[in-house]
Amino acid sequence: MLDKRLFSFAGAKKALGLLCLLTFIQSLAIVGQGRAISIALTKLWQHHPLKSVFWIVLIFIGAYVLRQLMGVFKEYVLAPFADKTTGMLQSKLTQQYAKLGPSAITSLGTGKSVTLAVEGIDQVHDYFTLVLVKLFDMMIIPWVILAYIFTINWKQAIFLFMIYPVIVLFMIILGYAAQAKADREYDTFNRLSNHFVDSLRGLTTLKQLGLAKQYANNIYDVSEEHRKATMSTLKIAILSTFALDFFTTLSIAIVALFLGLGLMNGTMPLLPALTILVLAPEYFLPIRNFANDYHATLNGKNSFADIMNLLDKKLADDTNIYHSKQQQWQNDDTLQLQGVNYEYPGATEPALKDINLSLKGHQRVAIVGTSGSGKSTLLNLLGGFLIGDGEVQLNKQKMPHLQQKDWQNQLQVLPQRPYIFHDTLRGNLSFYSPEKTDAELVDALHTVGLGEWYDGLEQGLDTLIGEGAMKTSGGQAQRIGLARILLDQNRRVLLLDEPTAHLDIETEVHLKETMVPLFEQRLVIFATHRLHWLTEMDWIIVMRDGEIVEQGTLTDLKANDGYFVSLQSAMRGGKNA
Numbered sequence: 200m201l202d203k204r205l206f207s208f209a210g211a212k213k214a215l216g217l218l219c220l221l222t223f224i225q226s227l228a229i230v231g232q233g234r235a236i237s238i239a240l241t242k243l244w245q246h247h248p249l250k251s252v253f254w255i256v257l258i259f260i261g262a263y264v265l266r267q268l269m270g271v272f273k274e275y276v277l278a279p280f281a282d283k284t285t286g287m288l289q290s291k292l293t294q295q296y297a298k299l300g301p302s303a304i305t306s307l308g309t310g311k312s313v314t315l316a317v318e319g320i321d322q323v324h325d326y327f328t329l330v331l332v333k334l335f336d337m338m339i340i341p342w343v344i345l346a347y348i349f350t351i352n353w354k355q356a357i358f359l360f361m362i363y364p365v366i367v368l369f370m371i372i373l374g375y376a377a378q379a380k381a382d383r384e385y386d387t388f389n390r391l392s393n394h395f396v397d398s399l400r401g402l403t404t405l406k407q408l409g410l411a412k413q414y415a416n417n418i419y420d421v422s423e424e425h426r427k428a429t430m431s432t433l434k435i436a437i438l439s440t441f442a443l444d445f446f447t448t449l450s451i452a453i454v455a456l457f458l459g460l461g462l463m464n465g466t467m468p469l470l471p472a473l474t475i476l477v478l479a480p481e482y483f484l485p486i487r488n489f490a491n492d493y494h495a496t497l498n499g500k501n502s503f504a505d506i507m508n509l510l511d512k513k514l515a516d517d518t519n520i521y522h523s524k525q526q527q528w529q530n531d532d533t534l535q536l537q538g539v540n541y542e543y544p545g546a547t548e549p550a551l552k553d554i555n556l557s558l559k560g561h562q563r564v565a566i567v568g569t570s571g572s573g574k575s576t577l578l579n580l581l582g583g584f585l586i587g588d589g590e591v592q593l594n595k596q597k598m599p600h601l602q603q604k605d606w607q608n609q610l611q612v613l614p615q616r617p618y619i620f621h622d623t624l625r626g627n628l629s630f631y632s633p634e635k636t637d638a639e640l641v642d643a644l645h646t647v648g649l650g651e652w653y654d655g656l657e658q659g660l661d662t663l664i665g666e667g668a669m670k671t672s673g674g675q676a677q678r679i680g681l682a683r684i685l686l687d688q689n690r691r692v693l694l695l696d697e698p699t700a701h702l703d704i705e706t707e708v709h710l711k712e713t714m715v716p717l718f719e720q721r722l723v724i725f726a727t728h729r730l731h732w733l734t735e736m737d738w739i740i741v742m743r744d745g746e747i748v749e750q751g752t753l754t755d756l757k758a759n760d761g762y763f764v765s766l767q768s769a770m771r772g773g774k775n776a
């Protein structure tokens with residue numbers, strides 16, 4: 200019903216303690232209000248003058264006002280707690296995304312990650328403000344009322360006490376049914392978010408392939424599924440409201456019947472009978488309110504659980520084991536992997552199996568293999584973005600993984616498509632090296648072959664680029680990525696994940712001229728399909744199905760006449776190498 204992790208937040212105990220106190224005062228006000236109206240009505244029924252009920256009506260009004268005021272105060276207590284906690288959750292969640300890295304976002308789905316951090320947080324806010332109040336009402340108000348009724352007529356109190364678990368049982372059964380439906384609704388909503396974001400990002404590809412309409416139908420199908428899931432949750436919600444209303448009304452009717460019989464045969468005076476009758480609906484009201492809002496906040500409960508599970512995900516806490524002697528990767532520095540395996544969460548097969556390799560100094564290393572052989576996974580593992588098992592050594596120093604600050608501070612990464620942020624050209628070039636002057640940035644642009652393009656920009660380095668601004672071509676984005684590397688001479692380990700895979704051969708040839716000089720004085724690890732790069736490399740690692748099947752120099756591998764040679768002939772452009 201309530202996630203225990205809620206109590207671990209700062210201020211939770213104080214807010215909940217206050218909520219408890221205010222609800223208790225409110226329950227006394229409810230009893231006072233019921234008692235006062237019953238006394239007033241009894242007096243009037245017994246033909247007392249109107250004047251005689253003046254004070255008691257005033258007490259009734261006072262109790263009523265107190266009850267409403269407590270309701271308002273409860274919101275005042277809870278709203279700041281919910282605002283503060285959800286604000287903190289949102290910032291922790293975005294920080295956690297950054298810490299978990301791109302592989303976690305990919306497995307969660309970009310759409311869901313964004314929805315969770317925006318809409319999910321709003322749902323959690325509703326969950327906090329609605330459910331907590333109703334839950335405390337349910338835990339306190341009925342029992343104060345029952346205790347008071349017990350002092351008036353213990354038999355009626357026992358009847359009300361006995362009927363309560365029956366209603367709770369109904370609520371639990373319907374709650375379980377609603378939870379299952381709401382889980383499906385939440386699932387389809389997340390799928391819809393992922394589909395929608397995916398199709399927006401891949402719109403160009405979809406248009407090019409003429410699949411935009413088919414994909415739109417696909418989104419329509421998922422949204423229909425979501426609509427149906429929402430409707431079936433609502434059906435359960437309405438059914439449960441009806442069932443609870445029916446049973447509570449029936450229980451009140453039974454109480455009224457016994458009270459009426461008691462009045463008729465003279466065993467029960469009017470005042471206590473009327474007091475019990477007025478208080479009986481108040482006794483059931485909190486559980487009805489809780490059940491009504493419970494369905495509305497199930498998505499908030501699911502989002503809260505998802506957010507907390509993400510925040511509870513274990514991060515590597517041993518990221519400071521490696522201490523590099525120098526700030527820069529030196530020619531005698533070494534990196535070794537022994538028996539390293541990696542399996543993606545939920546995968547049936549490991550993506551990397553028993554990896555053994557040894558790299559040294561300013562070596563240029565290529566990783567080759569067919570698609571899906573594990574090149575990117577190995578590169579991500581070497582960069583410390585994925586953590587596998589097995590032994591890793593940096594400069595003969597053993598460590599459990601490569602998510603080491605001192606190692607990662609030496610890395611530069613050039614992926615297939617460098618991300619161009621929605622920022623000025625200056626910001627996009629210099630966020631790794633903000634100390635660079637404009638002249639140095641312009642120099643770097645000329646070096647990577649963007650001089651002509653830059654000269655044509657009216658606003659120069661102040662030109663806004665990226666999404667929602669001036670678009671850059673694949674080749675231009677790749678050159679901007681290269682300029683970033685060029686500008687940061689401190690980092691001396693270069694990880695390249697098929698940086699030219701999406702470029703035409705002409706652009707690739709031009710880029711190659713700029714890239715090769717960057718390989719000087721660096722440890723270069725280059726995953727590639729294009730075999731013409733291999734002549735630039737000192738060492739080649741050949742992968743198949745997650746394993747390293749061969750490694751050596753190009754000459755050695757050719758002479759071996761093993762898997763590499765058949766791979767080479769299977770790949771187009773093999774003649775280049």
Ligand SMILES: Nc1ncnc2c1ncn2[C@@H]1O[C@H](COP(=O)(O)OP(=O)(O)OP(=O)(O)O)[C@@H](O)[C@H]1O
Nearest residue numbers: 305543546550568569570571572573574575576577
């Ligand atoms: N995020 C992921 N979750 C689950 N499995 C994954 C994930 N990324 C890759 N894999 C699987 O791991 C294996 C290795 O993938 P990887 O991307 O490392 O291959 P690759 O050699 O780089 O392929 P390509 O040349 O096509 O980029 C593949 O079977 C792939 O399906």
